Amino acid sequence: MVDREERQAEIVVEEGQARVHVKSPLMMESLLDKGLIAETYLSHEISILPDAHLVHLGGLSILDRGRDVLIPLIEEIVAARSAHKIVIGVGGGLRERHTFALAIDLGLPTGALAQLTGVMCKQNATMVYYLLARHGGVRIARENFHKLPFYLASGGIPVIVDMPPYHLWEHVPKVGRIPKHRPDAGSYLVAEVYSCRSCIYLKDVDGLCTADPKKDPAATLIPRISVSELLSLDLPDLPIEPAVLEILQVARNRKEVRIVNGLKPGMLTRALNGEDVGTLIYQG
Amino acid sequence: MKPGKVESSYSGQTLNERDVIHFDDTGDEIEILPSVHVIKIGGQSIMDRGKAAVYPLIEEIVANKPRHKMILGTGGGTRSRHVYSIAMDLGMPTGVIARLGSLVSHQNAKILHMLLCKHGGVFLLRDNFEHLALYLNAGCIPIIEGMPPYEIYERPARGGRIPESRTDTGIYLLGEVLGARSVIFVKDEDGLFAEDPKKNPRAEFIPKISVAELLERDLNDLMVERKVIELMQTARHVRQIQLVNGLKAGNLSRALDGEHVGTIIHAD
Numbered sequence A: 001m002v003d004r005e006e007r008q009a010e011i012v013v014e015e016g017q018a019r020v021h022v023k024s025p026l027m028m029e030s031l032l033d034k035g036l037i038a039e040t041y042l043s044h045e046i047s048i049l050p051d052a053h054l055v056h057l058g059g060l061s062i063l064d065r066g067r068d069v070l071i072p073l074i075e076e077i078v079a080a081r082s083a084h085k086i087v088i089g090v091g092g093g094l095r096e097r098h099t100f101a102l103a104i105d106l107g108l109p110t111g112a113l114a115q116l117t118g119v120m121c122k123q124n125a126t127m128v129y130y131l132l133a134r135h136g137g138v139r140i141a142r143e144n145f146h147k148l149p150f151y152l153a154s155g156g157i158p159v160i161v162d163m164p165p166y167h168l169w170e171h172v173p174k175v176g177r178i179p180k181h182r183p184d185a186g187s188y189l190v191a192e193v194y195s196c197r198s199c200i201y202l203k204d205v206d207g208l209c210t211a212d213p214k215k216d217p218a219a220t221l222i223p224r225i226s227v228s229e230l231l232s233l234d235l236p237d238l239p240i241e242p243a244v245l246e247i248l249q250v251a252r253n254r255k256e257v258r259i260v261n262g263l264k265p266g267m268l269t270r271a272l273n274g275e276d277v278g279t280l281i282y283q284g
Numbered sequence B: 001m002k003p004g005k006v007e008s009s010y011s012g013q014t015l016n017e018r019d020v021i022h023f024d025d026t027g028d029e030i031e032i033l034p035s036v037h038v039i040k041i042g043g044q045s046i047m048d049r050g051k052a053a054v055y056p057l058i059e060e061i062v063a064n065k066p067r068h069k070m071i072l073g074t075g076g077g078t079r080s081r082h083v084y085s086i087a088m089d090l091g092m093p094t095g096v097i098a099r100l101g102s103l104v105s106h107q108n109a110k111i112l113h114m115l116l117c118k119h120g121g122v123f124l125l126r127d128n129f130e131h132l133a134l135y136l137n138a139g140c141i142p143i144i145e146g147m148p149p150y151e152i153y154e155r156p157a158r159g160g161r162i163p164e165s166r167t168d169t170g171i172y173l174l175g176e177v178l179g180a181r182s183v184i185f186v187k188d189e190d191g192l193f194a195e196d197p198k199k200n201p202r203a204e205f206i207p208k209i210s211v212a213e214l215l216e217r218d219l220n221d222l223m224v225e226r227k228v229i230e231l232m233q234t235a236r237h238v239r240q241i242q243l244v245n246g247l248k249a250g251n252l253s254r255a256l257d258g259e260h261v262g263t264i265i266h267a268d
Helices: A036-042 A067-080 A094-105 A110-135 A142-153 A184-191 A227-233 A242-248 A266-270 B051-064 B078-089 B094-119 B126-135 B166-180 B210-219 B226-234 B251-256
Strands: A011-013 A021-022 A052-057 A085-090 A138-139 A157-162 A198-203 A224-226 A256-261 A279-282 B036-041 B069-074 B121-122 B140-145 B182-187 B208-210 B242-243 B261-267
Touching: A021 B078, A021 B261, A052 A142, A052 A266, A052 B069, A067 A110, A067 A266, A085 A110, A094 A110, A094 B182, A110 A138, A138 A198, A138 B051, A138 B126, A142 A157, A157 A184, A157 A242, A184 A198, A184 A242, A224 A227, A224 A242, A227 A242, A227 A279, A227 B226, A242 A256, A242 A279, A266 B140, A279 B182, B036 B226, B051 B069, B051 B094, B051 B166, B051 B242, B051 B251, B069 B094, B069 B126, B069 B166, B094 B121, B126 B140, B140 B166, B166 B182, B182 B251, B208 B210, B210 B261, B226 B242, B242 B251
Parallel strands: A052 A085, A052 A198, A085 A157, A138 A157, A198 A256, A224 A279, B036 B069, B036 B182, B069 B140, B121 B140, B182 B242, B208 B261
Antiparallel strands: A011 A021, A256 A279, B242 B261
């Protein structure tokens, strides 16, 4: 973008103005100028944690089902650890839904709903941590994400809270008051910014189906689909938050996500090994 | 859906917009702090100018204290631009850049706090949000960093690299969730121009414009983050904002009193 010489650290006093600048290619620029924004897009991005898989445990679909589902999954995660670096993200589930319903009934705004429900993910992450503790599970807060390489290198299995910290600053949706950025979006944003090797959602369905498989037995599994194809199908429901699809379209690093059935033993391992199981949703 | 009747099923599992009808959203949404004004103090436009711009503005804020409850939020400015440049050169993704940028508005909030301390300025951490009412009732002026808390959870920037949600967005959303009386952006221009007035002194001044019109005009440059304009479309409380020139004495006071002194952008 700029000559090496120009990059010399320098303090600049603006002519005729009592304003001091730090010299940089963006100095005195409006960061909202379209030409400038487009220019910033061109340069490369580094891959921060390219070996790690981000595995999301659904709240309603996995955690809320208790030991029958969770214990075999924990065993599978522990077994896979020798071959894979895994970061576990955990969703909120039923108590999150209840909080939304209660808070909406009381008249609280979207930002308040977003701020209230992170604790449900925290509870779930805490339980997953206790189950994993003897195998090297470690529950880490966002403030400690910079220690992820250490935990992964020492064979640990980090467990993170997936509700993203949009809090009071959550965007107000067009319809209703449910926050747009919820745990699915949170785990995907981590996978994207860290360039994780994969982003795998464990849910209670085989993947994305043409209809709700629990209501329509004729529903068939869609093994691979692009975001724009998926949006054009205009499905009445999705096993993943719509915000993930929006973010996929602007992603620069992790340009696909996979949904697999966490109720079926072996599916996670196959997904970690790069096999085509469940549904792959990709940018495009 | 009423509390206590939560069902578990595939349908509604991800709470899509269509599922939201399951939730009773017909009731009114409360206003958390309806009497408060949320004021953004620009980074490059005000803070970086130092004493010449900041001192008179502080005097004006203090003079308004008996009549208005105010929360101040700060922008980043030239140090943000510097760290963004270096971070982009090093290949950092948007989420990391958002994290770095947040620290400059944090510094500016602390600077403003020290200047306002003797007048009841309190530095407000986002985690101390629940103390807001206490501070305001005690006649204090809470000061908060402008960046929203998304950091590495910031969405990748569309067609760019610098986070789209920066301090204007953070301040606007704070005002919206509080149901604030007004959200005022204090910068160094009289308001919105069709082009950057620093580059073209003859640029057309826009005293009042709707969000729809602004989106349609699709200006090459703007005085307020595009994300704010986008978010205003779905706002429930703060349906208009005002951009005012903080270098001209009295502008902020008049805006606090509800006068039209700069550019008003409205969603209706």
